[in-house]
Amino acid sequence: MELVPGVHVAVTDRTGGVSVAPYGTRNLGGLVGDDPAAVRANRAGVAAGLGVRGVVFMRQVHGADVAYVSEPFGDDAPPLDGVFTGEPRLALASLGADCPAVLVADPGARLVGAAHSGRPGTEAGVATALVEAMAGKGAAPGRMVALIGPGACGRCYEVPADLRERVASKVPETWSETSWGTPALDLRAGIEAQLRAAGLTDVRHDARCTIESPELYSHRREQPGGRFAGLIWLA
Numbered sequence: 001m002e003l004v005p006g007v008h009v010a011v012t013d014r015t016g017g018v019s020v021a022p023y024g025t026r027n028l029g030g031l032v033g034d035d036p037a038a039v040r041a042n043r044a045g046v047a048a049g050l051g052v053r054g055v056v057f058m059r060q061v062h063g064a065d066v067a068y069v070s071e072p073f074g075d076d077a078p079p080l081d082g083v084f085t086g087e088p089r090l091a092l093a094s095l096g097a098d099c100p101a102v103l104v105a106d107p108g109a110r111l112v113g114a115a116h117s118g119r120p121g122t123e124a125g126v127a128t129a130l131v132e133a134m135a136g137k138g139a140a141p142g143r144m145v146a147l148i149g150p151g152a153c154g155r156c157y158e159v160p161a162d163l164r165e166r167v168a169s170k171v172p173e174t175w176s177e178t179s180w181g182t183p184a185l186d187l188r189a190g191i192e193a194q195l196r197a198a199g200l201t202d203v204r205h206d207a208r209c210t211i212e213s214p215e216l217y218s219h220r221r222e223q224p225g226g227r228f229a230g231l232i233w234l235a
Contacts (some may be wrong), residue, residue: 004145006235007112010050011206012150013215019043026174027217027226032059033161034226052091052233060095060116064124066133081121082130084113084137086140091233097217098210100151100188101230102127102195106139107190110230117182117191119159123170131198134150141199142185148195149230150216154186155179157220186191206230 003009003088018041023034028046031040047055056069059077066082068138070090083092092114094101099118104127105111115121130142138147151157153174157195163171164183166191168175176181192203210218217226 001049003103003147003232004013005037005094006107007145008050008233009072009103009147010231011101014217014226014228015215017045022224023158023220023226024227028057028093028229029097029227031218032226033224036163036164046229046231047091050091050231050233053071053089055091055093055096055231056082056085057093057095058116062116062118062120062171064126066113066115066126066129068133068137081117081126082113082115082133083202084111084130084134086111086137088234091231092223093229093231094149095227095229096149096151096210097219097225097227098152098157100191101149102191103147103149103230103232104130104134104144105232106144108143109135109137109139110234111139112234114230114232117187119167119185119187120176121155122187122190125194127194128198131195131200142201145202145204146195146200147204147206147230148188148191150207150208150210150213151187152218152220154184154189156209156211157184158182159185159189179202
């Protein structure tokens with residue numbers, strides 16, 4: 001779909017690929033134990049289906065490092081959790097199986113970015129780091145539009161009480177409680193707060209909970225399992 005004129009986003013699901021159980025069928029994650037040939041075929045199928053010239057997949061490490069990219073990394077992706085580009089038809093992918101993707105665009109500067117913001121990345125402020133890196137290349141936070149992708153929701157993402165307190169001490173908006181009354185984290189609320197504090201005013205959500213949505217992979221629901229992707233690219 002078009003996030004804004006000239007900028008496209010997509011969220012893959014688990015169907016339409018060649019992986020076999022327990023990764024069936026469109027696993028895009030290369031570090032979860034799936035057949036590497038199946039992962040390559042699934043990634044190539046996504047690129048062809050989107051009509052892009054390539055897809056940048058990161059080696060995600062739950063950090064806050066961000067880099068500008070102009071080509072896919074191939075098999076030698078560096079450890080990163082955020083990338084951005086001004087290259088047309090180069091899609092940027094954030095893999096997840098409960099961790100939300102953060103997809104950001106400044107159509108005026110012709111820049112788009114993607115970040116992987118799980119619990120450690122949200123604590124570390126990877127969404128903020130992505131906005132700041134894009135601003136360093138001429139983007140304006142007030143012009144940016146963001147889409148926060150599916151993730152484990154604040155009513156399902158149960159954590160120990162001490163972990164909730166630690167994360168919420170850094171990102172207060174993450175404090176949550178499960179639907180059954182135990183401590184939880186709401187990462188999407190925390191990410192939105194970080195983006196707004198960085199100057200964004202247009203923050204949107206794909207509000208699906210991965211734990212509750214069988215069409216998406218969920219690390220909490222199934223182990224081992226695959227990874228889906230949130231993607232963004234310039235037309």
